[in-house]
Amino acid sequence: MTTALAVRDFVAAFVLLNAVIAVVTYVTLLERKFAARMQSRIGPYRVGPHGLLQPIADALKLMMKEDVVPATSDRWVFNLAPLVFLIPCVLIFATIPFAPGLGLADLNIGVLFFLAVSALEIVGLFMAGWGSNNKYALLSAMRAVNQIISYDLPFIFAALIPVVLGGTLRLGGIVEAQRGLWFVAYPLLGQLGFLAYLVAMIAAENRVPFDILEAESELVAGFRVEYSGMKFALIQLAEYAHVIGTSYLGALLFLGGWLGPGPAWLGLIWLSLKALAVFLLVTWVRWSFVRIRVDQILGISWKLLLPATLSLLLVAAAVVAYSGGARGA
Amino acid sequence: MTLETAGFWGLAAVLLAGSLAVVLTKNLFHSVLYLAGALVATGGVFLLLDAAFLFGIQLLLYAGGVVTIVVFAIMLTERLVGERIRQTSRRLANGAIVSAAVFVGILMAVGQARLPTERPPLAGDVTRGLGEALLTRSVLSFELLAVLLVAALLGALYFARNDD
Numbered sequence: 001m002t003t004a005l006a007v008r009d010f011v012a013a014f015v016l017l018n019a020v021i022a023v024v025t026y027v028t029l030l031e032r033k034f035a036a037r038m039q040s041r042i043g044p045y046r047v048g049p050h051g052l053l054q055p056i057a058d059a060l061k062l063m064m065k066e067d068v069v070p071a072t073s074d075r076w077v078f079n080l081a082p083l084v085f086l087i088p089c090v091l092i093f094a095t096i097p098f099a100p101g102l103g104l105a106d107l108n109i110g111v112l113f114f115l116a117v118s119a120l121e122i123v124g125l126f127m128a129g130w131g132s133n134n135k136y137a138l139l140s141a142m143r144a145v146n147q148i149i150s151y152d153l154p155f156i157f158a159a160l161i162p163v164v165l166g167g168t169l170r171l172g173g174i175v176e177a178q179r180g181l182w183f184v185a186y187p188l189l190g191q192l193g194f195l196a197y198l199v200a201m202i203a204a205e206n207r208v209p210f211d212i213l214e215a216e217s218e219l220v221a222g223f224r225v226e227y228s229g230m231k232f233a234l235i236q237l238a239e240y241a242h243v244i245g246t247s248y249l250g251a252l253l254f255l256g257g258w259l260g261p262g263p264a265w266l267g268l269i270w271l272s273l274k275a276l277a278v279f280l281l282v283t284w285v286r287w288s289f290v291r292i293r294v295d296q297i298l299g300i301s302w303k304l305l306l307p308a309t310l311s312l313l314l315v316a317a318a319v320v321a322y323s324g325g326a327r328g329a
Numbered sequence: 330m331t332l333e334t335a336g337f338w339g340l341a342a343v344l345l346a347g348s349l350a351v352v353l354t355k356n357l358f359h360s361v362l363y364l365a366g367a368l369v370a371t372g373g374v375f376l377l378l379d380a381a382f383l384f385g386i387q388l389l390l391y392a393g394g395v396v397t398i399v400v401f402a403i404m405l406t407e408r409l410v411g412e413r414i415r416q417t418s419r420r421l422a423n424g425a426i427v428s429a430a431v432f433v434g435i436l437m438a439v440g441q442a443r444l445p446t447e448r449p450p451l452a453g454d455v456t457r458g459l460g461e462a463l464l465t466r467s468v469l470s471f472e473l474l475a476v477l478l479v480a481a482l483l484g485a486l487y488f489a490r491n492d493d
Binding site: 074077107108109112113115116117119120122123126127130138141142145146148149152156169 | 358359362365369381382384385386387388389392393394396397398400401404405454456
């Protein structure tokens with residue numbers, strides 16, 4: 001690789017990273033406003049016009065707060081955990097194509113890279129839970145491990161359905177295969193697959209109704225209870241980055257990615273609107289349902305979601321085999 | 330020195346240090362974290378060899394899956410508070426001798442094989458090639474592994490069931 005190429009890649013990565021952080025910061029405001037509307041409140045309103053400067057005020061406040069490290073914590077593990085948690089959550093954006101040719105790297109193993117890297121997130125999570133040396137944090141980390149073992153497989157299988165239909169692991173190729181028919185509109189297979197994807201996505205992100213590891217009322221805030229100041233901000237940032245990244249993946253896999261009416265440069269806007277729709281759907285669920293019990297969560301995964309996604313994947317493979325090859329291959 | 334060579338030596342250092350730390354640290358939990366680091370570094374070696382698919386699988390199955398299960402085991406066996414299980418690592422000397430012997434063996438095998446100085450380029454799509462090899466040439470070992478895994482699963486179920 002020549003130096004010029006390396007510099008260009010570095011600049012592109014820098015721009016993307018900052019864009020992700022900016023978007024994530026404002027997504028928190030969007031979620032708060034959205035939740036407020038659902039509950040007949042107004043939401044953040046005082047800082048700036050319509051509360052538009054609220055995320056910046058929050059970020060400044062978190063940066064200036066005291067950084068408390070518990071005396072009995074496992075200091076290295078405790079301090080490294082937010083970073084180990086954050087890195088996979090922003091790394092997933094490296095392979096997302098935002099429009100034809102616009103993105104850091106449209107890898108030929110794009111979907112696999114996304115799934116593999118986001119599987120690393122759990123390491124940071126239990127580092128935080130363990131390193132805090134706090135009973136609540138440890139309980140939360142145990143629940144997290146439990147839940148993530150259970151929901152990783154359905155999530156992967158659901159994400160593999162479009163891969164089989166499109167005949168490629170490259171995200172750009174999957175989008176091109178949806179020209180004419182988005183995979184969500186694929187008879188039966190698409191709708192059920194998308195539904196399974198959404199449920200597994202909510203569980204993988206530990207959001208209500210699957211938030212047993214956060215559970216404010218019983219575990220205070222779970223694995224992040226001992227974190228304050230900038231480390232807390234990093235954990236929050238990572239969680240929202242993961243939600244946004246998975247929303248983009250859902251839009252690319254099932255909702256036709258950047259395809260839409262109008263000229264090609266509108267692709268970025270189409271994709272972002274679709275990802276936003278997925279995000280709002282997840283948020284809508286979050287603010288409408290109550291937390292369900294641990295055994296129910298595990299039951300849903302092992303008894304319903306896993307067999308369902310596995311058989312959907314088999315049906316998809318059979319459809320592709322008998323209709324003479326995948327659409328994108 | 331090319332970027333690839335530099336990357337390899339960096340990864341090799343991380344891999345070696347991580348693997349040694351896995352067996353030498355007293356704290357079991359730290360040992361798992363070093364294991365995760367070593368497994369990710371192994372993935373990096375695959376990446377340097379242009380085997381991106383293997384890199385993804387390595388991360389997904391080992392760094393994501395195996396490490397999670399090991400942590401699960403530690404958390405279930407250790408008491409939540411109070412004294413913690415320590416890694417004892419007895420018979421370090423014997424282990425060192427065996428690993429030195431294995432190292433010398435590998436070194437001799439590599440020394441005898443005449444390897445090209447340039448890495449031969451990969452032919453075609455690695456992912457497709459792997460898939461085809463698994464379902465044609467290596468289909469028997471692939472199926473045997475599946476049977477083995479089912480047997481292990483059934484065995485685990487047998488030991489985990491209630492007696493009543």
